[in-house]
Amino acid sequence: KAEHEKALADIKAEYDKLTKDKQAAVDNLVEAIKNDESQLEDLKEEEAILEDLDTGTYNFCPECDFNHAGLSTSCGKRKNYLVDHYGNAPEDAEKAVITWDSNCKKQ
Numbered sequence: 001k002a003e004h005e006k007a008l009a010d011i012k013a014e015y016d017k018l019t020k021d022k023q024a025a026v027d028n029l030v031e032a033i034k035n036d037e038s039q040l041e042d043l044k045e046e047e048a049i050l051e052d053l054d055t056g057t058y059n060f061c062p063e064c065d066f067n068h069a070g071l072s073t074s075c076g077k078r079k080n081y082l083v084d085h086y087g088n089a090p091e092d093a094e095k096a097v098i099t100w101d102s103n104c105k106k107q
Contacts, residue, residue: 057094059106068100075104 021038051060071078075097082093098105 032088057091057098060094060098061104061106064104064106066097066104075101078104 010023029045034042060075061080062074062079064075064079066073066075068078078100079090079093082088083090088096092106
């Protein structure tokens with residue numbers, strides 16, 4: 001009986017050690033995933049900035065005066081009109097407004 005109890009105790013000790021090791025590995029993986037998710041968010045933000053730089057809309061000036069073909073308003077109001085009235089994407093509307101009046105692009 002003593003041999004069985006010792007064998008059982010050894011098995012339990014080995015099980016506890018393996019469980020502790022596995023939990024440590026899981027904790028490390030969870031931490032690595034959190035770090036990767038954080039890095040991914042940072043990269044997504046950088047990508048959005050780069051896309052804005054690429055399209056030229058990063059320096060759109062919504063409060064600047066817009067004048068084109070006899071229409072006088074603000075650049076932001078013209079952009080909003082294009083988005084609301086025609087369903088343009090905001091970035092596309094900004095590009096169009098800048099194309100029509102370069103005053104809508106911050107210098």
